[in-house]
Amino acid sequence: MPDIAVLKVERVADERGEPVRVAHIGRPEEWAACPECGVISTTVRQRRTTRPRDLPYGEERLLVCWHKRQFACQEDQCRRKAFTESVTETPPRARVTGRLCRAAARRVASGASVTQSCREYRLAWPLVHRHFVALADELPAEPEPVEVLGIDETRRGRARWRKMPDGSWEKLERFETNFVDLSSEQGLLGQAAGRTGAAVIDWLAARGLAWKAAVRVVAIDPAACYRTAIRRALPHAIIVVDHFHLIALANKALTAIRQRVTREQRGRRGRAADPEWANRHRLPRARENLSERAFIGMWNALIDHEPTGQILTAWIAKEELRALLACARQQAPRSVISHRLFHFFPWCATSDLPELVTLAETIDAWWLETLAFITTRVTNARTEGTNRLFKDAARVAFGFRNLTNQRRRVRLACTQKMINAAA
Known part of the structure; x- marks a missing residue:
């Protein structure tokens, strides 16, 4: 970790008699800046020892002991009389390091479930999911223009029905229309609810005229609704059936x-x-x-x-x-x-x-x-591979109840750049 030095490492036995390595760390500087006023202080009021959770390393269990110092603020006008040193990876009152949380989020992005990542890194489910959401939100909201576009549909589990106030039953939409980049490595570009031509037209219209003008070829399955929508939204594009x-x-x-x-x-x-x-x-x-x-x-x-x-x-x-x-x-x-x-x-x-x-x-x-x-010779094979990743993500998560989480999860799993980063 930046700004942290290893003071010593000792090998001890835990309560079960198994060997454990204990790494004693601390900041090498003899001073610290007050987070309130920014004045440098070298007066140590007391010392504390915390044990933040960090990434596992090696075959034996690793424990971290951080020997912190509490400094007295030298500025008389500062409201904060004392402060404890901290670093970016381990902010104040943090019990786990930031790189441990990011590693758990990347483990989820590589295909594991949130529960499995929690068991591997011994973290709480809300903590892992929160950092996974932060990792998924790093994806660009708007995809870059593509030359070859793939369109296909996938189903979100079994059909479900909702009872209306008048006593009738309404079938909930369980299909998603997927848009995949077939000419570069962007992977899944986005999703639209339903498998209708209106869903395709609305999603393409939201991208803008310049984005639609860059599309040269569109690969689809033999679906008449998609063909009609593409002819309306992209009249200049060549339609290819797989x-x-x-x-x-x-x-x-x-x-x-x-x-x-x-x-x-x-x-x-x-x-x-x-x-x-x-x-x-x-x-x-x-x-x-x-x-x-x-x-x-x-x-x-x-x-x-x-x-x-x-x-x-x-x-x-x-x-x-x-x-x-x-x-x-x-x-x-x-x-x-x-x-x-x-x-x-x-x-x-x-x-x-x-x-x-x-x-x-x-x-x-x-x-x-x-x-x-x-x-x-343009095929929809990469789009079909994306559909397989959809199903794999749903199996790993044992199904999704939240549509936002599902779209976040499948887009992260189907974006090649994020897959390479997670690997």
Whole structure:
């Protein structure tokens, strides 16, 4: 600690017979300034010993004994006749050092709960939480302009209802719209209550015209409300739909077809003896992630035991969509993109499967955004990673009751600069 000198260190045994190191500290100067009038004093009236709690160091428990001096003020007109020396890290009447409280707050910022940090540093819960709030409030209130913006929603626990005075029940909003920086290291930029287009428009409007003008690309999930809001608030920005959710829609259609075929042919749910049920985990997997043996076994089993061919038709449609979206990774020219798109749409249209027709209609409705993803290769992966951090913070805290504390906690956990500082 600044302005503190170690006088001596001795090794003693505590009441349980375990070794304890005792560090005796004190200020090296023989004078001190009165905190009331600022006059220097060298007259010591009495000496006191305090034992402030400090950071642990080493394997053995460390105790600190601070030998303080009480000085007499030399100014006759000063209202304060005596004062005890102190330093910034340990102000008057403080029983813990400031760096111990900051370490406990950084421990919470690194992912631990407040209760866990209290147990590690042997501090009270209100003290740790107060310093954690001070650390979280150091984040800038307004984010810096970004070029690539990610927007997604997350849920704040289970749905809750509130009884109104007239006896009716109102459902409380449990969703948050998150805004994430995808072009730099700012992390989570902010949150808005609800998952509506109005929440997006209001949050962007609060940032100002200059901030909105800097946004070049916006990555979202296939959510029509977000797309409409972005077109209104950021008409110059390119909207990109994340390819992960498009492939998830294809896998969802494939699973729905498999379940429907099983119910129609067998009149029940799938069982382990059914080939389509035995291959339920292989069907959603990518073709390149399947070995030749696994692929041939799945293909032959479905051909032999599923005469309609609907499951394999859906699997081929899923792979055609993956091949189309793979143009982004391969940096394929527009001719290749059009060729693969021509393979995907007719295959779904001629299959006469309502699930594949719905999938093709969804891709067609989002084709401009899908093409923007293929050309820009911007994904919403970092936003999805931020959502995972939301869930981790809620699990560590065993849920949140206070919305302000939750937003403070998740923003601190999802801001890369603060994570690096805490580490």
